[in-house]
Amino acid sequence: MSTVNEIPLAAESMKRPTAVTKRLLRRSSAARRERSAKVKIVLGAFLTAVVVLPIILAQVLPLPDVDAQAITSRFLPPFSPGHLFGTDQLGRDILSRVLHGGQVSLTIGVLAVVISGLVGVVLGALAGFFGGWVDAVVSRLIEAQLSLPLLMMLLLVVALFGPSIPVITFVIAIAQWPEPARLTRSLVLVEREKPYVQAAKVLGLPQITTLVKHVIPNVINQVIVVVLLLLATAVLMESALSFLGAGPQRPFATWGRIISDGQDFITTSWWIVTLPGAVIAILVVGVNLLADGLRDRVRRRKGAAS
Amino acid sequence: MLTYVSKRLGQSLLTIFLTVSTVFVLIRMAPGDPAYALAGPLASTGDLEKIRISMGLNEPLLTQYGIFLKDLGAGNIGKSYSFQAPALEVVMSRLPNTIFLAVLAILLAIVVAIPLGVWMAKRADTKRELGVNVLTIAGQSMPDFWIGIMLLTLFAVVFPIFPSSGFTSWSGVVLPVTTVAILQIALVSRMVRREVGTNMAAPYLTVARARGTGEQKLTWAYAMRNSSIPILTTLGTRFAGMLNGVVVVEVVFNWPGLGSLVVRALETRDYPLIQATVLVTSVLAVGVQLLIDLCYPLLDPRVRLGKVSVA
Numbered sequence: 001m002s003t004v005n006e007i008p009l010a011a012e013s014m015k016r017p018t019a020v021t022k023r024l025l026r027r028s029s030a031a032r033r034e035r036s037a038k039v040k041i042v043l044g045a046f047l048t049a050v051v052v053l054p055i056i057l058a059q060v061l062p063l064p065d066v067d068a069q070a071i072t073s074r075f076l077p078p079f080s081p082g083h084l085f086g087t088d089q090l091g092r093d094i095l096s097r098v099l100h101g102g103q104v105s106l107t108i109g110v111l112a113v114v115i116s117g118l119v120g121v122v123l124g125a126l127a128g129f130f131g132g133w134v135d136a137v138v139s140r141l142i143e144a145q146l147s148l149p150l151l152m153m154l155l156l157v158v159a160l161f162g163p164s165i166p167v168i169t170f171v172i173a174i175a176q177w178p179e180p181a182r183l184t185r186s187l188v189l190v191e192r193e194k195p196y197v198q199a200a201k202v203l204g205l206p207q208i209t210t211l212v213k214h215v216i217p218n219v220i221n222q223v224i225v226v227v228l229l230l231l232a233t234a235v236l237m238e239s240a241l242s243f244l245g246a247g248p249q250r251p252f253a254t255w256g257r258i259i260s261d262g263q264d265f266i267t268t269s270w271w272i273v274t275l276p277g278a279v280i281a282i283l284v285v286g287v288n289l290l291a292d293g294l295r296d297r298v299r300r301r302k303g304a305a306s
Numbered sequence: 307m308l309t310y311v312s313k314r315l316g317q318s319l320l321t322i323f324l325t326v327s328t329v330f331v332l333i334r335m336a337p338g339d340p341a342y343a344l345a346g347p348l349a350s351t352g353d354l355e356k357i358r359i360s361m362g363l364n365e366p367l368l369t370q371y372g373i374f375l376k377d378l379g380a381g382n383i384g385k386s387y388s389f390q391a392p393a394l395e396v397v398m399s400r401l402p403n404t405i406f407l408a409v410l411a412i413l414l415a416i417v418v419a420i421p422l423g424v425w426m427a428k429r430a431d432t433k434r435e436l437g438v439n440v441l442t443i444a445g446q447s448m449p450d451f452w453i454g455i456m457l458l459t460l461f462a463v464v465f466p467i468f469p470s471s472g473f474t475s476w477s478g479v480v481l482p483v484t485t486v487a488i489l490q491i492a493l494v495s496r497m498v499r500r501e502v503g504t505n506m507a508a509p510y511l512t513v514a515r516a517r518g519t520g521e522q523k524l525t526w527a528y529a530m531r532n533s534s535i536p537i538l539t540t541l542g543t544r545f546a547g548m549l550n551g552v553v554v555v556e557v558v559f560n561w562p563g564l565g566s567l568v569v570r571a572l573e574t575r576d577y578p579l580i581q582a583t584v585l586v587t588s589v590l591a592v593g594v595q596l597l598i599d600l601c602y603p604l605l606d607p608r609v610r611l612g613k614v615s616v617a
Contacts, residue, residue: 032430148325244569245569
């Protein structure tokens, strides 16, 4: 019945003259936002892939050994035969070091973000859903941590407990949990007032089931995007820690330490510092763009709720 | 008003208390002897024993905590063993340089980021804005120490316009301040864009526009003024993050602030010194945030009357 009615209507509207041209539609702010988001997502995904894929494949790619030193081929500039990124002060291949360093950084970053994301979602959801003293405690903790310059505290922890990969991962995770927690809490606060939560209550569902099975799935998309942004921060934080000398120790090549070691040779061999830094920047720009574009999109899907 | 002030004050004290406690727990939890950690590798067994007694390490944990708090209250964080001086004094002597750098950077960031953010909000999602938007994302994505080394190489080595390090003249300030400010400009301008964008789309602005209010007044007196509170809040919380950046950048430029101090402390395992840095920077960040929060009532009468709570 309805289909019968719609077809001629649609056909008619195509014939009817309208002031809304395709050009105007393309220039509308909604279409522009959509295009911006798309550009960011595509560009971000591309940049991330350019860095992440070689890092994952570092063992398979035909690269010189990470620690193979060669006195004869020190300070080779980029594009030397066999050394795309050149070599460093000990004749080690920089591309190989950057990719292997990337494995360390990415492992730490991903693990840290997963931990901080889990902790953040759990605490944030509990605080938002149950309120009361749980909320008071979690909120005060979040506020306290956000107002502190954590870097010194992290350095103290690393100094006390040793710069091993688990310690650094843990330290970064602890530094980052407030962000997803705060977001989850504010989203759950809104979600909690919606009718379906009441319905679940009437149906006799335990509160915790309502939270886990119904509320969290409704907010998790937005949180995941923010967690993706945290991955970018985690990579930067790890490189800063290594730069300050609190990163994973040798034999691991880490991005921060490649840069801090190469700093002394910057005037004669610019590539030792420039290229690894550029790789970090490309990865982090990529992840940030991707997350930013996705966030614009997720927010719009959710409509006025956020 | 009074409740607002006392609430904020309580929150700041709580934060400081949590920091102090965390430091205490960390030192006690760390593998090895905390007396050793405090006295350093050069201490004799007699020294260690003295410290153990003075720290009350054979007392119950709660008593130890009390002693720790009392020492802190007296400003006694221990002696830095690479400087052979009280750690707190060493940190305080370096602190002004760090604050100087931070303040200049935040001023530069505000001066650049607010017009930039407003422009982005008004031209949102045009091609040019998208370009600038991507640039600001790039600005917040580059490791700050790397930006520092790049600027240093470019403007002090290749084109020797500025001195490469030190604190000797005003031109030596340009590069470190710019380095710290780049990240802040990127972050603040994006925030301004978001806030002003929200306010530009608000109904009250449409009404004002319909009544014929000029575009400049709409932007600055209406949208910007209403955005100033969230922007100020974030600047307050951002200050802590900025201190982190300042510390890292200081190392690149050999700036005689906390950064180079903390790296040296890390190399020599100078725990009292790191501990003092943690406490001093925390108090500083919390103090700045408190100060900013206490400025709200001046900007927003709703806070003065206790009608809205500032998160």
